[in-house]
Amino acid sequence: MYYFRFITNIDKWIGKPGVNLTVTGDFHEVHLLCIMLNNNLCMTAPVYIMFVLCSDLQVEAPESVTEGQNVSLTCKSSCALTNRATFIWYRNSQPLTERRDRNNQLLLQSVRREDAGRYSCALHGHSYTSPPSAHLSVMYPPKHPFVAVTPCCQLVEGNSVNLSCNSDSYPPALNFSWFKGGTFVGSGRIYSISKISSNHSGEYKCKSITEHGEKYSDAVTLNVMCEYIIQHKMLKNNPALLL
Template sequence: MALRTAGSVLVVFLWSLAVVLGQYGWSVIYTTQSICTLKGSTVELTCSFTYPSGTVTTTFWFTKIYAEENYVSLSDDPDYKGRVTYHKHEENSHTLTITDLRESDSATYKFRFTDQTEGWKYFGSPGVTLSVTGLQVKVTGGHQDKTLTCITTCTLTDNPTYIWYKNGHKVKEDTSSLYSDSFSDADSYSCAVKDHEDLHSPAVCQKCWSVTYTHQKICALKGSTVNISCSYTYPSYHEIKTAF
């Protein structure tokens, strides 16, 4: 399994196999059953499959079933439009790639295939559970001696190394998600994961103003619709009345 961002690559090898055996020689083997990765990154889900005879003509991944036998391929799902690709590595090996991950992509993904007669249709269970999370900085402690924690909604795969930034400059790199020191209320802090530095958390600051844009550069088609998002911080003694 490989996890990638636009400017970096993080490769994770998970050797434990989730084996799902079907009847009459039909089966699906997923490389891993659970993945937690960062919002905005790219993920690859890989499986291999077996069947007794004949020719497999249809292969796809899905998360939704609208009705009995109505499985929606991710390549046809408008929620994934332009963000998924299928790749056949070997005769019986298949990879799903999802780019620009969103928290709404958190779901269980399953692989389905049929033979040339469509008399046999099979998908493997339980599938791969994907959890997508952003990074946030939690501040605890007293007035100056504080502990910062880089938190996520799930445990990131492959025990990542955390990077801390003070006023936009890198100050610490550690396998621990904690950072304890004497901090000034006028300083801003954010965290990131090594090899995913472009996906850092929003900055936190007790007495300063800041705006963090989700993307610094976007390429879009003429006539299309684009969403430009940001997060902002401000001193707790202020009240925000307008934003535009």
């Protein structure tokens, strides 16, 4: 007949012919020693158990960082973790590829706007229904501004035209400046010209401005045609209109 005994650093349990051990409490990992007795023969075997009980995790991260900077995120816990603890990081609920760190910090070097999102952490071997998370915003200056012209086709003298400045930035740009041939002509995301004339013909470009930087768009050319030229072309192409 075999007799089993569990020995821990606190207490011991024995049972005949066997013993089941259930451990509860706020433990992260426990080392046990199993002793098997058979008449005068004594056999021991170490037992290492990892318990899924540590759920008190918090992610510390700056609310925002500027593109190109380095940023460190920290996974904190009030549990007594050992040096065997391995941390897993997620962005927007997706695990970061092969990102398991022995320490509790995640270092992002030269962050890009694609690095923005909600970050969470977990301990390897533990399960969580809702891992703690923190949102990281990446600020970046205006990129690829461009000018859109409405109406987009023939500009006839006397009509109105709107030029809008569009750009990609975070936070979104709120300040815009307009230039005609290098001369400042207005501000605001939309530059409107009512009763356009031939004097308004030329190259226009906008400048998108944020606290993180500014950038010019490529120039667009406005060609304003007088109504007489438009009518002349229509009659030339359609002689039947003279009848």
